[in-house]
Amino acid sequence: MILKLGIDDENDEPKKPNEITILVLVPNGLISMIIGTKGRQISNLIRDSKANIVVNQPIYKMLHRTINISGKPANVAEAIKNIYNIMEERYYEVSKVEMECRPLNVNTTQTHVNFN
Secondary structure, three states: OEEEEOOOOOOOOOOOOOOEEEEEEEEHHHHHHHHOHHHHHHHHHHHHHOOEEEEOOOOOOOOEEEEEEEEOHHHHHHHHHHHHHHHHHHHHHOOOOOOOOOOOOOOOOOOOOOOO
């Protein structure tokens, strides 16, 4: 499922001209295929598509994770195409594609933040 996002709140940061933001839902079992080992796969997706791609944290009991993709429409389309290709190619490698998210353990969960 793909949703186009807009700015609803006047406090939100305005987007650059000619840029869009898309929200893509990916089954939990396939999210590791999108991120890849040590984040290599998602780094390659960002580099190849020239779009900004952010995989959001899991939401307890949800079957899907969200990925925000923003940038120029052609770059966003390229990122979506590449993500769907990965899911299509790797789908049969995963035993439980749609599994519920478990609660995060704050003692073991690590996060990574980039400041631009």
